[in-house]
Amino acid sequence: xxxxxxxxxxxxxxxxxxxxxxxxxxxxxxxxxxxxxxxxxxxxxxxxxxxxxxxxxxxxxxxxxxxxxxxxxxxxxxxxxxxxxxxxxxxxxxxxxxxxxxxxxxxxxxxxxxxxxxxxxxxxxxxxxxxxxxxxxxxxxxxxxxxxxxxxxxxxxxxxxxxxxxxxxxxxxxxxxxxxxxxxxxxxxxxxxxxxxxxxxxxxxxxxxxxxxxxxxxxxxxxxxxxxxxx
Amino acid sequence: xxxxxxxxxxxxxxxxxxxxxxxxxxxxxxxxxxxxxxxxxxxxxxxxxxxxxxxxxxxxxxxxxxxxxxxxxxxxxxxxxxxxxxxxxxxxxxxxxxxxxxxxxxxxxxxxxxxxxxxxxxxxxxxxxxxxxxxxxxxxxxxxxxxxxxxxxxxxxxxxxxxxxxxxxxxxxxxxxxxxxxxxxxxxxxxxxxxxxxxxxxxxxxxxxxxxxxxxxxxxxxxxxxxxxxxxxxxxxxxxxxxxxxxxxxxxxxxxxxxxxxxxxxxxxxxxxxxxxxxxxxxxxxxxxxxxxxxxxxxxxxxxxxxxxxxxxxxxxxxxxxxxxxxxxxxxxxxxxxxxxxxxxxxxxxxxxxxxxxxxxxxxxxxxxxxxxxxxxxxxxxxxxxxxxxxxxxxxxxxxxxxxxxxxxxxxxxxxxxxxxxxxxxxxxxxxxxxxxxxxxxxxxxxxxxxxxxxxxxxxxxxxxxxxxxxxxxxxxxxxxxxxxxxxxxxxxxxxxxxxxxxxxxxxxxxxxx
Numbered sequence: 001x002x003x004x005x006x007x008x009x010x011x012x013x014x015x016x017x018x019x020x021x022x023x024x025x026x027x028x029x030x031x032x033x034x035x036x037x038x039x040x041x042x043x044x045x046x047x048x049x050x051x052x053x054x055x056x057x058x059x060x061x062x063x064x065x066x067x068x069x070x071x072x073x074x075x076x077x078x079x080x081x082x083x084x085x086x087x088x089x090x091x092x093x094x095x096x097x098x099x100x101x102x103x104x105x106x107x108x109x110x111x112x113x114x115x116x117x118x119x120x121x122x123x124x125x126x127x128x129x130x131x132x133x134x135x136x137x138x139x140x141x142x143x144x145x146x147x148x149x150x151x152x153x154x155x156x157x158x159x160x161x162x163x164x165x166x167x168x169x170x171x172x173x174x175x176x177x178x179x180x181x182x183x184x185x186x187x188x189x190x191x192x193x194x195x196x197x198x199x200x201x202x203x204x205x206x207x208x209x210x211x212x213x214x215x216x217x218x219x220x221x222x223x224x225x226x227x228x229x230x231x
Numbered sequence: 232x233x234x235x236x237x238x239x240x241x242x243x244x245x246x247x248x249x250x251x252x253x254x255x256x257x258x259x260x261x262x263x264x265x266x267x268x269x270x271x272x273x274x275x276x277x278x279x280x281x282x283x284x285x286x287x288x289x290x291x292x293x294x295x296x297x298x299x300x301x302x303x304x305x306x307x308x309x310x311x312x313x314x315x316x317x318x319x320x321x322x323x324x325x326x327x328x329x330x331x332x333x334x335x336x337x338x339x340x341x342x343x344x345x346x347x348x349x350x351x352x353x354x355x356x357x358x359x360x361x362x363x364x365x366x367x368x369x370x371x372x373x374x375x376x377x378x379x380x381x382x383x384x385x386x387x388x389x390x391x392x393x394x395x396x397x398x399x400x401x402x403x404x405x406x407x408x409x410x411x412x413x414x415x416x417x418x419x420x421x422x423x424x425x426x427x428x429x430x431x432x433x434x435x436x437x438x439x440x441x442x443x444x445x446x447x448x449x450x451x452x453x454x455x456x457x458x459x460x461x462x463x464x465x466x467x468x469x470x471x472x473x474x475x476x477x478x479x480x481x482x483x484x485x486x487x488x489x490x491x492x493x494x495x496x497x498x499x500x501x502x503x504x505x506x507x508x509x510x511x512x513x514x515x516x517x518x519x520x521x522x523x524x525x526x527x528x529x530x531x532x533x534x535x536x537x538x539x540x541x542x543x544x545x546x547x548x549x550x551x552x553x554x555x556x557x558x559x560x561x562x563x564x565x566x567x568x569x570x571x572x573x574x575x576x577x578x579x580x581x582x583x584x585x586x587x588x589x590x591x592x593x594x595x596x597x598x599x600x601x602x603x604x605x606x607x608x609x610x611x612x613x614x615x616x617x618x619x620x621x622x623x624x625x626x627x628x629x630x631x632x633x634x635x636x637x638x639x640x641x642x643x644x645x646x647x648x649x650x651x652x653x654x655x656x657x658x659x660x661x662x663x664x665x666x667x668x669x670x671x672x673x674x675x676x677x678x679x680x681x682x683x684x685x686x687x688x689x690x691x692x693x694x695x696x697x698x699x700x701x702x703x704x705x706x707x708x709x710x711x712x713x714x715x716x717x718x719x720x721x722x723x724x725x726x727x728x729x730x731x732x733x734x735x736x737x738x739x740x741x742x743x744x745x
Binding site: 046047048067068069070074075077080081083085086090094095098099100142146 | 644645647648650651652653654655657658661662663666667
């Protein structure tokens with residue numbers, strides 16, 4: 001279970017308050033207007049922004065003091081999730097060992113992860129030789145190898161067209177189910193939230209509300225969210 | 232973020248910074264410690280100070296004024312060979328000074344093309360030696376620099392503004408007043424100060440074309456005090472004065488906000504066609520001839536003898552090549568930790584230390600190192616190591632200038648991803664930073680190699696036949712009036728300098744994906 005206990009973080013003149021629980025295995029969307037603080041929330045959990053107060057913990061183990069790479073989570077950014085000068089195998093291998101000194105068994109794991117995302121045999125290629133959808137799959141293969149319980153998605157697959165994005169979200173759902181991942185996805189697309197998540201966190205002017213069922217939130221949005229969604 | 236501070240590279244960066252402070256202020260301190268009061272300076276030394284300031288001022292003024300019409304012509308005309316001409320404007324930076332001097336002598340010297348033409352026309356020949364010669368060489372090197380800086384400013388003006396100007400029916404004097412003068416006011420002071428600073432420490436040009444009581448720079452006077460009079464205290468005092476002058480010029484140039492001069496995007500032209508086409512054509516032709524003719528003379532006169540030089544010249548060439556390669560590698564080794572430390576500590580001071588050697592003079596550093604070591608070691612045996620170190624320190628600002636922005640960009644683009652994956656310490660350096668820095672590092676190493684290859688400075692202090700470099704051998708051939716061989720050696724030096732630059736720069740570009 002992910003716990004944010006009375007967390008407060010400031011970024012410039014902006015302050016974010018968060019107190020919530022996300023049960024293990026849940027898939028939760030983070031919804032809110034631009035500037036409401038949803039990306040700040042993700043940065044806070046991922047370790048790119050230190051909290052000023054409060055505690056962040058996974059299964060009771062606080063991790064707000066750990067560097068980003070040591071936290072019990074993987075993150076997929078909006079874009080540039082791959083290093084363009086490294087091969088696909090190296091990009092995925094970073095999920096196993098950041099120093100890339102892999103043994104034969106680990107090379108096998110990389111190949112298997114690529115196979116699981118439908119990219120068997122792509123090891124030696126460079127990211128530039130792949131389509132946008134394939135690059136996203138590489139990032140997911142790396143998530144598989146990091147074997148961390150929490151997956152953060154920051155407006156993922158934004159560069160992909162609607163159909164391809166739905167396909168990627170389906171792949172995320174499949175992987176999350178199989179690996180038992182807890183997923184937190186920042187999105188501004190209501191249909192993405194409906195497609196992937198059963199719960200949603202509404203962020204409004206720096207206040208993070210507790211998760212509520214996604215469909216209920218989107219069917220009957222509060223005033224602030226209604227204005228954002230244009231309903 | 233505190234976690235990004237990587238102890239290893241930060242300590243290394245601090246060590247590099249300390250070394251640079253030692254090389255600049257430490258050597259200056261060593262020199263100052265040897266000095267025994269201002270009484271050591273004679274009138275001739277004060278003349279050198281005066282000449283230094285005068286020639287630097289005039290060189291900067293002439294370069295900048297001539298650059299205005301050249302940059303304007305380049306900015307508003309598009310023609311076949313424009314790209315090549317702009318590339319050539321960047322070349323003097325890696326051109327060995329002594330090669331250019333010999334080329335200029337071939338054109339403007341006593342028996343050169345220019346004087347031959349004057350005599351043929353019934354006019355008095357002019358001398359290339361003295362103030363006019365020093366100015367000629369400095370303008371040869373710095374007119375291209377000033378032109379590039381100005382051209383950059385010109386092309387930074389948004390095209391919309393020119394469109395607006397023509398829709399408002401601006402005449403060319405309106406254009407001058409509302410667009411061009413503000414631009415010149417913004418760019419010219421910086422360009423002027425940069426050139427003034429470069430010319431203040433001029434040594435090789437003054438050595439070859441100056442000399443005598445009327446045309447000696449401080450740097451040349453330091454050399455003479457050291458080499459001929461063995462007067463350490465006088466050399467020390469001159470060194471102090473020179474450092475003060477450079478520091479003053481450096482502070483002034485920071486104050487007038489110096490343009491960068493290395494930016495890309497000189498490819499387009501300003502969408503505007505005013506002024507006389509024939510005038511621009513004449514200006515650009517004259518500049519091209521001025522810049523290319525001396526080099527063509529080197530190529531045509533040197534081609535015959537380049538393969539028939541004395542054995543000692545080839546030995547000197549080989550020595551210069553490995554000194555240049557060693558110096559380029561050392562430059563890279565100094566640049567990367569310094570740039571990393573500057574980025575990790577977010578300290579402008581650390582990066583500022585990297586630029587210190589611009590205000591220092593290589594002869595001052597060389598003199599200081601000599602004073603530090605001459606009691607303990609044979610300075611002749613240390614000549615080449617000192618040369619490698621000094622050349623690397625002198626190249627560092629240029630390499631840093633190429634590497635620092637690239638490094639900041641890597642952190643901006645990939646820092647979060649690397650952090651998220653736990654890519655830290657040496658793994659981050661090996662897997663992320665070095666591969667993505669290859670291009671600027673190759674470019675920086677190429678500059679360092681070419682600068683070292685063509686350097687005629689510190690080596691002149693320690694010169695003896697066993698550790699002669701190619702520029703020094705060339706200078707001695709020139710002094711001995713063995714001009715045929717001198718042209719051959721100059722061509723060899725030219726080819727080697729450009730090749731070294733090309734090889735390093737190319738090495739940084741090969742097999743780079745995205």
